[in-house]
Amino acid sequence: MKTNPGRFFEDYRVGEVITHAVPRTVGQGERALYHALYPARGAVQSSDEFARSVGLPSAPMDDLIAFHTVFGKTVPDVSLNAVANLGYAEGRWLAPVWPGDTLRSQSEVIGLKETSSGATGVVWVRTKGLNQRGDVVLDYVRWVMVKKRRREVVVETHVPALAASVDPATLVVPEGLDFSRYDFALAGEPHRWSDYAVGEVIDHVDAVTVEEAEHMLATRLWQNTSKVHFDVGQREDGRRLIYGGHVISLARALSFNGLANAQFLAGLNAGAHANPCFAGDTVRAWSEVLDRAETAAPGVGALRLRLVATKGEAGQLRGADGKYLPEVLLDLDYWALIPR
Amino acid sequence: MKTNPGRFFEDYRVGEVITHAVPRTVGQGERALYHALYPARGAVQSSDEFARSVGLPSAPMDDLIAFHTVFGKTVPDVSLNAVANLGYAEGRWLAPVWPGDTLRSQSEVIGLKETSSGATGVVWVRTKGLNQRGDVVLDYVRWVMVKKRRREVVVETHVPALAASVDPATLVVPEGLDFSRYDFALAGEPHRWSDYAVGEVIDHVDAVTVEEAEHMLATRLWQNTSKVHFDVGQREDGRRLIYGGHVISLARALSFNGLANAQFLAGLNAGAHANPCFAGDTVRAWSEVLDRAETAAPGVGALRLRLVATKGEAGQLRGADGKYLPEVLLDLDYWALIPR
Amino acid sequence: MKTNPGRFFEDYRVGEVITHAVPRTVGQGERALYHALYPARGAVQSSDEFARSVGLPSAPMDDLIAFHTVFGKTVPDVSLNAVANLGYAEGRWLAPVWPGDTLRSQSEVIGLKETSSGATGVVWVRTKGLNQRGDVVLDYVRWVMVKKRRREVVVETHVPALAASVDPATLVVPEGLDFSRYDFALAGEPHRWSDYAVGEVIDHVDAVTVEEAEHMLATRLWQNTSKVHFDVGQREDGRRLIYGGHVISLARALSFNGLANAQFLAGLNAGAHANPCFAGDTVRAWSEVLDRAETAAPGVGALRLRLVATKGEAGQLRGADGKYLPEVLLDLDYWALIPR
Incomplete structure (x- = not known):
């Protein structure tokens, strides 16, 4: 079997760290497409000159470009067999992404809980997006409902304690x-x-x-x-x-x-x-x-x-x-x- | 009221200069999108090599990228409550826009005239697009029909003299x-x-x-x-x-x-x-x-x-x-x- | 007649070399659009870092960007009056295309054969894509069925010998x-x-x-x-x-x-x-x-x-x-x- 069938609920282990595939260099092309796809007009992200006027070396990429790129890389490992994307918590943008930066993602499994139906379970992951220097640019928790491959497998419940909001x-x-x-x-x-x-x-x-x-x-x-x-x-x-x-x-x-x-x-x-x-x-x-x-x-x-x-x-x-x-x-x- | 309701006819004054918001850096991404959106094939704008063969340092951005970018910035101040875009005159492209240039726009109100209905008026503006060095890259007049907020307000008529064509x-x-x-x-x-x-x-x-x-x-x-x-x-x-x-x-x-x-x-x-x-x-x-x-x-x-x-x-x-x-x-x- | 009516079958001569118009500089914008248009995820083309880890100076453009760009330039001269694109052979990618490279195309007519209907003929061309240094980056044969302008014209048949596959x-x-x-x-x-x-x-x-x-x-x-x-x-x-x-x-x-x-x-x-x-x-x-x-x-x-x-x-x-x-x-x- 050469293709990726995705993970099922019982394939996750609390504490496991998953390296997500395909690092991605983002730049002026992704920025232009972002402006074509969304009516984004933030001056800092639109203009190198404006960015310099507020102390930055040039216009950073939109913060949501970082989010989507980091998130997208997790899909083959986290949500290919997901039924629903349930929530986010404890997310922080830790450094701007600049044109030419290369982003990669990794996720730690931090929680598992079967649903009452027995057919699915909730998986909590803490995902980090890193640039080519190894700096974490984004860090967030999300949880998804994932199908079980076999109903009869029992997985130990571990529900992570998450902050109601970021301090x-x-x-x-x-x-x-x-x-x-x-x-x-x-x-x-x-x-x-x-x-x-x-x-x-x-x-x-x-x-x-x-x-x-x-x-x-x-x-x-x-x-x-x-x-x-x-x-x-x-x-x-x-x-x-x-x-x-x-x-x-x-x-x-x-x-x-x-x-x-x-x-x-x-x-x-x-x-x-x-x-x-x-x-x-x-x-x-x-x-x-x-x-x-x-x-x-x-x-x-x-x-x-x-x-x-x-x-x-x-x-x-x-x-x-x-x-x-x-x-x-x-x-x-x-x-x-x-x-x- | 945090959002922009746009200007109405009686909000304009002849001689007033409006600085339009959100300077914009344009580059290779905008160029690629231009080629994807329109069947543009001009050799000077398509090829750095061809551009150099005609004495330029590299391929400039398409002249209409300059026009659309400069025009787009005027919309929140000029045409949000416009009924019709009536005409253009005295437009000149004064310098090429290069990848990496940052464009901003400003408009001077040069004419005002109520329409016979009393519900709208025509606003003439001379819009300039400037790059990060302050060079004017584009200069044109356009006039639009704009709604009045209140019919009873009387605005003095001033119709600008415009050349029938550019010399x-x-x-x-x-x-x-x-x-x-x-x-x-x-x-x-x-x-x-x-x-x-x-x-x-x-x-x-x-x-x-x-x-x-x-x-x-x-x-x-x-x-x-x-x-x-x-x-x-x-x-x-x-x-x-x-x-x-x-x-x-x-x-x-x-x-x-x-x-x-x-x-x-x-x-x-x-x-x-x-x-x-x-x-x-x-x-x-x-x-x-x-x-x-x-x-x-x-x-x-x-x-x-x-x-x-x-x-x-x-x-x-x-x-x-x-x-x-x-x-x-x-x-x-x-x-x-x-x-x- | 200022516009291009395209060539008809009888306009081609075996041995003739056609220089196709409009050289094109490709770069980060075209790469980003490629990723938006196709679900492409190859790591070498997605990441400068990954490309460097396999000995390249940076991420090359996707090989099919080279193909489409080189092919597109041949259309006005080869397939404007084509009825069908019949086949490809002997294609080789000979050098990566890097962001900032300028591509141009030329084709040699290597075969001609009328179809039995008398209304069309098959034209074989060997197309080369060249970069700004004159390196051939892509070389392939394709053949198309092209309309004749006049049925009565007789064109000598020349069918090229083509390898069944690339050695x-x-x-x-x-x-x-x-x-x-x-x-x-x-x-x-x-x-x-x-x-x-x-x-x-x-x-x-x-x-x-x-x-x-x-x-x-x-x-x-x-x-x-x-x-x-x-x-x-x-x-x-x-x-x-x-x-x-x-x-x-x-x-x-x-x-x-x-x-x-x-x-x-x-x-x-x-x-x-x-x-x-x-x-x-x-x-x-x-x-x-x-x-x-x-x-x-x-x-x-x-x-x-x-x-x-x-x-x-x-x-x-x-x-x-x-x-x-x-x-x-x-x-x-x-x-x-x-x-x-």
Whole structure:
């Protein structure tokens, strides 16, 4: 058997470290494609000149390029036989990715728990993305529900203790970043850290209707091999499921309108892909300010934000039953860096 | 209110200079995408070697990449509440854009005039695109019809005097350009400046059927945020209006077949987006030679060309009533540089 | 007549060398687009670091980028009036293409033969792709059926003698390539040259449903101007024919799953585009090991592989009548380089 059948639930062992295949060099081509695929307009990632004006050597790659690339490499080992992507926790972006950097991924299995059905189990992994110098650029936990090969196998339960959110004192600011002479006019909006109040909700106004070609171009670019994104034969309804990360990038890019100065992702507290997204859906986004924190870097503050992507017009998140409304696609809880 | 509602007619003042947001570094990724999005085959923009053979340091970015990038930045300040893009005048490309250059835009309001309905007004702006050294790379006038916020506000009329066409003596030839040893075989066609006669009409033969994903990828790449291009909910017919610049680039690329040696855009005399273009339309193009001029640069001549894009088979431009035929998408009047 | 009507059968002369137009510089942008358009995951082409670990200065461009670019340039001179692309032979990749290289193409007419109908003829060309230093990077023979302008013209028959397959002793290994310390874990699969047996068949499992925007983006990227790929008006059924090379790249990329270590294309023995491919088709692939050979380079072996692309589930190649089954899209016979 030369091809990869993927791992099943009983193939994982707590403590095992998996080296994921195919290191990937990312650069100006991936950046340009990111701008074509998503309405991203962050000034730091768009302009070498603007990046230099805030203390960086040049424009870094978008933080979600790092996320998608690192995530994509885990798919053949973690989610080829997954039924659902259940959550994220304890994510931190630890260093910018620069054009020309080569990324690779590794994951440690940190938890296992059978589901009550006996047909599946939940696997927790802590994934690290490393650059060519061995620096960890991204570190996050995710958990997925994976099929068992044989129902009768018993796997010892180990549920990891995970933080409810990333302690803002542990957020890492890119080396050299200095927002004290930040040009708000060139960045697109006047709002700084102190202008955002906890509890404030921002409707990002714009919307994008998604096409099949777009999400497949994106998902391939991250070398994500999950069949459901590409092959109409994978689902009974003949639809291709859009990679959840595509929705994250769409929503994050849409959030420019109201959060133009939230230039960096620094922490990933939690995330749920509440409902599937398909081509033809029109995606909108809104954000809620959950918390604020200072950092030691000059002029740099942090906002904790809930980013919600919806199709249609849903302004609410959950119904009376506490479940996500059917229009909600994404509920992401993250820390961003913004000028104070 | 954190999001940008756009300006309304009464928000503009003649003489005011608007700095548009988000400078953008363009490079090899944007060039590759341009070649994927449009059937562009100009030798100077395709090959570093060919560019060096005509006196340039390397292949410049396509002149329309400069146009779209500079234009896209004006949208949040000029056309977010626009009803129609009415015209262009006095456009000149003043310096090539090289991979790695960072472009930004600014516009001066040069004219205001209410329309008879009282619900809208026409805004004239002179937009400049600048690179990271502060050189103006592109300068053009455009006017748009913009909604008024309140009908009762009265705005003083100021209609700018605009040249009917750009004086060819003022066209700027890229520094160092020398067409005296131009390789016509490698460029793809034998026709030089003197082979084109005023009044000659060229049918560019080829056609492209347009897809939703293509025009949205393009329009996002230029960071153009106009909602009608992306969101099916913006129009009553549920169709996404294709960015007029996408049609310009399609038509210009199609015109390679018959105008392969018209390597540079130098002047923009006028332009009308005669009818909307939608996905599924099959776009063709024809050109008419309007004028010819010499330049001081070695071997470099200029042709004034009318470039017409159509859907379907229209060979005519206007009907008996003097109006554009419904098949006409674009009527563009420009100066190109071509070997003499 | 300013536009190119293309050559007809009687316009070719055996021995004539045609210089194809528009040299093209390829780089990081084209690489990123290749990864977005095809599920390509070869480690050598994905990672500068991995490429260096096998003795190369950096990641070369995918071998099929060279093929498509060189092929695309021949279209205006060879296949504008072609009825069918009949075959390939004697193809060899002779040097890697690096980001920043400029490719151009030339073809020698090596054979002519009228078909019995009298309305068409077969033209054989040997095409060479050259880089900016004049090195031949790719050399292959292809033959196409081309329309005659006038039935009554008689053209002398000259059928070239072509090798049934490329002698593996003549395959060229990229300079410096050393697979002796190859990292199979990072490359994605443990299988080496000696693990593949002649006669072995590998089902590559994955499938991709193709969209119009994708194949048009790809085909334009290679500056291939054949009208049938872009214009719904070219065929009576209103469908756009997908460029055969798009199917080659799709199938080659899908073959990663089972042939992850077949890192380089070295020889093209034969190829048939068995049936047309259209948007909406779901493409799968399987391979058969046809032969094995050693090379003089450290740790480098060669596999001769039949790569078959299908739509639907066809496992067979030909029916009882000896003809390709209707589900078969591509039957490609090539040599790949793989660690021994």
